[in-house]
Amino acid sequence: MDTDENQLVGKYAKHNSPAWAKARGWRLTVYSNSLLLVMGAVFLASWWLQSVAGTVVYNAEQLEHGQPSVSWTGYVTSADFWDRTLQNWQSEFLAVGSMVTLSIYLRQRGSAESKPVGTPHEETATEAE
Incomplete structure (x- = not known):
């Protein structure tokens, strides 16, 4: 399931997640689809x-x-x-x-090729917590 918790966005973002992953509204929507847009x-x-x-x-x-x-x-x-x-x-x-x-x-929400939206830039692999 493609939830905010799985994507580490909004209130589920880590302390070192990108700023726009912590945002709400249009900024999160743009950042969640930034790879596709670019x-x-x-x-x-x-x-x-x-x-x-x-x-x-x-x-x-x-x-x-x-x-x-x-x-x-x-x-x-x-x-x-x-x-x-x-x-x-x-x-x-x-x-x-x-x-x-x-x-x-950049991130693409729900894409298997993209790490979760809220994952910090320096993190190269995600592990189940």
Whole structure:
């Protein structure tokens, strides 16, 4: 069960738990889902940056061949964009590395990959008490 006591938040937080794990309301909700929020933002930002850079490169190639340029929307709906996106293995390595690093400080309530929300940053493993 995903209870506040299991997650070590609110009144169940330890004395050395992160401050937002001790908080109530929106701050606890944000901190409890901080890993999802940050990784989602990183994904969307990298996808958007790749789409903008890809539009520039694609339009330069179009110009070289005497073809008309396309809008950002036109590029994002093109096969070229999706081919480049799905072939981009560097983003996979960045995502895994980010997840490992960010999971030290951020939490996702109820996730088996994340330690309980109220666990202190320096604690690397949780044991049944």
